[in-house]
Amino acid sequence: MGSYPILYSFRRCPYAMRARLALSISHQVCELREVVLRDKPPELLAVSPKGTVPVLIDGDGSVLEESLEIMLWALSKHDPEAWLHPEQGSMATMQALIAECDGGFKHHLDRYKYAQRYEDTDAQVHRGEGSKFLEKLNAQLGVTSYLCGQRVSLADIAIAPFIRQFANTDRTWFQQQPWPHLQPWLTHFLDSALFHQIMEKYPKWESGTGPLFPALRDSALP
Ligand SMILES: N[C@@H](CCC(=O)N[C@@H](CS)C(=O)NCC(=O)O)C(=O)O
Numbered sequence: 371m372g373s374y375p376i377l378y379s380f381r382r383c384p385y386a387m388r389a390r391l392a393l394s395i396s397h398q399v400c401e402l403r404e405v406v407l408r409d410k411p412p413e414l415l416a417v418s419p420k421g422t423v424p425v426l427i428d429g430d431g432s433v434l435e436e437s438l439e440i441m442l443w444a445l446s447k448h449d450p451e452a453w454l455h456p457e458q459g460s461m462a463t464m465q466a467l468i469a470e471c472d473g474g475f476k477h478h479l480d481r482y483k484y485a486q487r488y489e490d491t492d493a494q495v496h497r498g499e500g501s502k503f504l505e506k507l508n509a510q511l512g513v514t515s516y517l518c519g520q521r522v523s524l525a526d527i528a529i530a531p532f533i534r535q536f537a538n539t540d541r542t543w544f545q546q547q548p549w550p551h552l553q554p555w556l557t558h559f560l561d562s563a564l565f566h567q568i569m570e571k572y573p574k575w576e577s578g579t580g581p582l583f584p585a586l587r588d589s590a591l592p
Pocket residue numbers: 380382383384385386407421422423424435436437438
């Protein structure tokens with residue numbers, strides 16, 4: 371058996387989710403090493419001292435330590451649903467929206483969800499600030515079914531895991547907001563077979579060969 375690329379992942383991390391979504395849709399099979407953030411394996415820190423997940427080690431030994439890099443790596447090999455070619459806008463449009471998510475929105479998301487970890491932080495203020503991005507997405511989703519047109523693109527997939535986290539912080543409040551386009555967009559994502567597949571549970575990796583992700587389909591078996 372040839373060796374597969376190695377993916378260090380953490381099931382509930384939104385960055386790792388977006389990487390797994392791209393790896394799964396593009397059928398790039400990896401050896402998955404489930405990490406516990408409080409107890410990172412030395413093997414991960416040896417290749418990527420910054421200690422974040424996801425990290426992918428390609429067959430040639432290159433280390434990809436940013437979730438978006440991993441998405442692009444996978445989709446550049448195989449992009450069956452044309453996530454890199456949005457129906458509207460361009461790669462630059464998608465990257466700009468994702469940068470807004472990973473920048474300002476993520477800043478407020480962390481302070482809303484984990485206010486107690488920050489000094490003098492009022493969760494409600496950050497919920498309000500983060501909501502501005504959600505209002506923007508809701509407005510776009512009132513025009514097109516997805517963030518960049520009538521079909522799913524990289525932007526939806528890269529952003530949705532973070533909207534999920536924001537929504538889960540107070541589900542009741544989220545559902546009460548006047549976001550009639552954003553709420554079903556998120557539900558559609560959460561109900562998808564793809565999302566269910568990437569949220570399968572794996573035991574913490576200790577050593578040796580990890581399980582394959584995505585699991586090989588029957589048709590892919592020799
Ligand atoms: N810019 C990185 C961010 C990844 C990141 O921050 N991941 C979090 C988990 S959601 C992490 O590993 N944090 C390190 C820690 O908590 O020790 C990416 O896009 O991959």
